[in-house]
Amino acid sequence: MAKEDYEVVMGLEIHAELSTKTKIFCSCPTDFGGEPNTHCCPVCMAMPGTLPVLNEKVVEYAVKAGIAMNCDIAENSKNDRKNYFYPDLPKSYQISQFDMPLCKNGYIEIETKDGKKKIGITRIHFEEDAGKLNHDEYGGGSFVDLNRAGVPLIEIVSEPDIRGAEEADIYLKKVKSILEYIEVSDCKMQEGSLRADVNVSVRKKGDNKLGTRTEMKNMNSFRAIQNAVAYEVKRQIDILESGGKVEQETLRWDELQGETISMRDKEDAQDYRYFPEPDLALIHISKEYVEEIKRNMPELPESRKNRYISYYNLPEYDANILTSTKYFSNLFEGALEVCNNPKAVSNWIMSDIIGILNEKEINADKIPFTAKDLGELICLIDKGTISTSIAKKVLLEMFDTSEKPNKIIEKNGWVQISDEGAIIEVVNKILAANPQSISDYKAGKDRALGFLIGQAMKETKGKANPGMLNKMFLEELNKQ
Amino acid sequence: MNVSREEIIHMANLADLNLSEEEIQKYTKDMEDILAFANEINKVNTDNLDESITANERYNILRKDEVKEFEDKDALLQNAPSQKNGMFHIPKMI
Numbered sequence: 001m002a003k004e005d006y007e008v009v010m011g012l013e014i015h016a017e018l019s020t021k022t023k024i025f026c027s028c029p030t031d032f033g034g035e036p037n038t039h040c041c042p043v044c045m046a047m048p049g050t051l052p053v054l055n056e057k058v059v060e061y062a063v064k065a066g067i068a069m070n071c072d073i074a075e076n077s078k079n080d081r082k083n084y085f086y087p088d089l090p091k092s093y094q095i096s097q098f099d100m101p102l103c104k105n106g107y108i109e110i111e112t113k114d115g116k117k118k119i120g121i122t123r124i125h126f127e128e129d130a131g132k133l134n135h136d137e138y139g140g141g142s143f144v145d146l147n148r149a150g151v152p153l154i155e156i157v158s159e160p161d162i163r164g165a166e167e168a169d170i171y172l173k174k175v176k177s178i179l180e181y182i183e184v185s186d187c188k189m190q191e192g193s194l195r196a197d198v199n200v201s202v203r204k205k206g207d208n209k210l211g212t213r214t215e216m217k218n219m220n221s222f223r224a225i226q227n228a229v230a231y232e233v234k235r236q237i238d239i240l241e242s243g244g245k246v247e248q249e250t251l252r253w254d255e256l257q258g259e260t261i262s263m264r265d266k267e268d269a270q271d272y273r274y275f276p277e278p279d280l281a282l283i284h285i286s287k288e289y290v291e292e293i294k295r296n297m298p299e300l301p302e303s304r305k306n307r308y309i310s311y312y313n314l315p316e317y318d319a320n321i322l323t324s325t326k327y328f329s330n331l332f333e334g335a336l337e338v339c340n341n342p343k344a345v346s347n348w349i350m351s352d353i354i355g356i357l358n359e360k361e362i363n364a365d366k367i368p369f370t371a372k373d374l375g376e377l378i379c380l381i382d383k384g385t386i387s388t389s390i391a392k393k394v395l396l397e398m399f400d401t402s403e404k405p406n407k408i409i410e411k412n413g414w415v416q417i418s419d420e421g422a423i424i425e426v427v428n429k430i431l432a433a434n435p436q437s438i439s440d441y442k443a444g445k446d447r448a449l450g451f452l453i454g455q456a457m458k459e460t461k462g463k464a465n466p467g468m469l470n471k472m473f474l475e476e477l478n479k480q
Numbered sequence: 481m482n483v484s485r486e487e488i489i490h491m492a493n494l495a496d497l498n499l500s501e502e503e504i505q506k507y508t509k510d511m512e513d514i515l516a517f518a519n520e521i522n523k524v525n526t527d528n529l530d531e532s533i534t535a536n537e538r539y540n541i542l543r544k545d546e547v548k549e550f551e552d553k554d555a556l557l558q559n560a561p562s563q564k565n566g567m568f569h570i571p572k573m574i
Contacts, residue, residue: 020545027548036566037557041550056542078533085496087570100533133573143567271494282539 006202006240008233009210010162014175015153016185017129017193018061024128024152025052025095032191036134036145044150046090051279054079058152059102059283061184062126063293065154066103068182068300069121069175073290077102079277084270087144088131096127096155098274102283108178109302110170111320119171120159129153148192154184160199160210165229169222172196173324177301181326195220200229201246202236211236212246216253216260228253232260304329312342321350327364328354334371339379348378352392356399368402377405389462390414418465420472426464427472430455431480441477449473481515483508 023030026043043050066073080098106121131149133142156175162168176194179185187194201213214232219225231253236246250270251260301323308319323329328349335345353374357364377394380386386394386409397408409415417423430452431438440448453469488508492499499507550556562569 022545022547027543027546028550029547037568038553038566040553040556042556045556053541053543055545057545059542076533083494087568087573134567135572140572141562142570142573143564144570145567271490273494276534278535281536281541282534284539 003234003237005205006233006237007205007207008164008229009160009201009203009213010164010168010229011160011199011213012156012158012162012168012171013197013199014156014158014172015129015195015197016065016156016175016179016187018058018126018152018154018184019186020055020057020061020152022055023150024055024058024126025150028150030151032188032193034147036143037147039147040149044090045146046092052095054280054283055152058126059285060293061152062102062124062154063285063290064182064184064297065156065179066106066124067290067294067297068178069103069106069108069124069156071103071106071121071124073285074100074102074104075285076100077283077285079280079283080274081277082127082272082274084272086130087142088133088146088149090131090146090149094128094130095277095280096274097125101125102285108171108174110167110174112167112170117161117167119161119167122157122159124154124156126152126154160201160213165226165233168198168225168229172222172225177323177325181301181329182298189220189222192220196225198225198229200232200236202233202240211240212248214246214249214251214260216251217263219253224253224255227255227258228260231258235260301326301329308332308342308346312346314342314346318346318350321354322346325364327367331367331371331374335375335378338372338375339382341378341382344378344382345374348374348395352395356396360399367399369398373398373405380405380409384416384418384465385409386414386416387457387462387464387466389457390416393462414463416465417460417463418468420468423464423468423472424476426456426459427469427476430459431473431476438477438480442480449477481512481519483511483515487511 017030020030022028023039023044026041028039028041028044031039037045043052063073077097077100079095081093082096082098083093085092101123103124104122106124107118108121109116109118111117129148129151131144131146133144135142158171162171176187179187179194185193189195196219198216198219199213200216201211203209203211214236216228216232219228232251239246250263252263254261305316305319305323308314308322309316314322321328322332331353332342332345332349335348336342339345353367357367377391377398381388381391390409393412394405394408394414397403397412398405401408403411417426434452434455437448437452441452449470452473453466456464456469456473457466485504485508488504488511489499492504492507557563557566557568560568
């Protein structure tokens, strides 16, 4: 059988670090970086006799995530111990949630190439992160830094509803965008604050039974997930095609080698011996509490998108891109407050800003100017102070210097020339220098006009008002 | 309560312990005794009681999300058998 006869079935477990100020069970700061073991205390270092106390924001953020992903919020919930030995886990157990997670039975909607699709969310629970091991920096051995130990996480477990790497990518981006909108996580993949365990299996198309799955842990880039899934799918199909059986196992994706590597043999099948955490009290979530959080929820991307389509008349494609992250969406809405020209603001974000971000390889959260600056820039075009081509130069400078558009224009002397006398002078100069274009125009070649305007723009370093140039060239040409 | 030899070996593996044959015998017996002791509680009649999930019925013991730095940082690594650059130094783990 060929590859096309197989269907890929995937489920994702996404870990997102919550953006609380303090750790989940102690008052240590959660800031990323910092000298090793400086964001620690006896609680997160698991000194004997210490006791955890749950951070109220962790509950609030997890409930927020649950509501945003259409989950049932449990009235009663508790913590459990997940037991395993690893030196980055000082207590030798992780406080997590087992059989009574805070949120269950949700879903989110994603846009696939075949239209809208619901991906089920099995559960969302909260837990503590582990520390970090450093290797070989100072000679032999490993070195334990517990700054990250005890940073709160939520784990978002999807149903096996995802069909292939492309859908996984869309799903992960959607989850990231939701978590950013509701401001419960920074979702910085490069800092490890968003990472995913990816479950993959294949089955023959039409089969209802799931194939044996393998799990790839701690994937922290979109590209790695794409590559790893592609590799793993091919590996599993090859095994099945040659009459073999896929073993259920945990794999590690080796980005350099481009292959998956088995992490544990199955003899050692995971047995976490979960039991209720005796050091923590139960969690009771009242209906009023849930309602209160619902009332204060920021507007979600789906709702913003619909508003952009119906209220601002933007095409769905544009609305999708503008709402793909809160940074674009906030930029759009903030610019509109200054400059009420939704289509223009949208176009500037969609083409110029996204283009520059891609070229400079920076993320949307690192845009160095404010939404108000962008609005003012677009207003200056609308008012005729600068031309579009000058505005593009101003935007580039805004990226480089974070300066206000007005200041950049003033500094460079970029104000548009709209003075009739000045423009007619340029028009006549260009016409005199290009007799061939005049005869071309007379002979019906409209392209000649575009060439002349282009020359005039060049002559004025892009500062001439293009509308006026057009009008005056036509007038002068028709006189000749 | 029967505890199998395999279960003892499995538990020992999970705890990173190497047990001798004698120890396996001894712990099998010990574990059976422990389970038998704990099983006593199953004799209590609970027909008319609600199910409970904890011995402590208090709930929502929470703290505010306010940073309080631990002052005595040097003390945190004081008992580490080996340390370097503020980190616990341990045998190589990969």
